[in-house]
Amino acid sequence: MPKVSILGTDYEVQFSSAWDDELLNSNSSSGYTDYTIKLIKVCSDYAKDYMNLADLDIHTRNTIRHEIIHAFFYESGLSEICQNEEIVEWIALQMPKILLTCKVAEELYDAQKENTRYGVQMQPEAEQTSKGKARKAVPSNECY
Numbered sequence: 001m002p003k004v005s006i007l008g009t010d011y012e013v014q015f016s017s018a019w020d021d022e023l024l025n026s027n028s029s030s031g032y033t034d035y036t037i038k039l040i041k042v043c044s045d046y047a048k049d050y051m052n053l054a055d056l057d058i059h060t061r062n063t064i065r066h067e068i069i070h071a072f073f074y075e076s077g078l079s080e081i082c083q084n085e086e087i088v089e090w091i092a093l094q095m096p097k098i099l100l101t102c103k104v105a106e107e108l109y110d111a112q113k114e115n116t117r118y119g120v121q122m123q124p125e126a127e128q129t130s131k132g133k134a135r136k137a138v139p140s141n142e143c144y
């Protein structure tokens, strides 16, 4: 069975239909995490009109993130936050956007580092000379 590491603890990840899993069926749930047996269960087979959602793949991927976040909080010893569905769902929904923003910011940092390495720091368009004449700025070789 496929497993994921949650802070060093392996959790089995199972996908099934609501009809094949009593807990998914009885709770009309999209997923659940059983910390006692280290199991994350995600519904991957819905009725076509489930919650009137047009894209159940997006819903399933969000459910995977949601259950993983529950497990991360639990394995961190944050059992109160672990049970806070609002916080868990907020992280599950925002995580892809946060990761994308971090990636873009790190790429900007990498580009800045690369430019600094080759001495391509830019200075202001023009600087005033001591005689009051403007001269054109040139790239600087100075490092911070």
Ligand SMILES: [Zn+2]
Pocket (backbone or CB within 6 Å): 066, 070, 085, 088
């Ligand atoms: Zn939850």
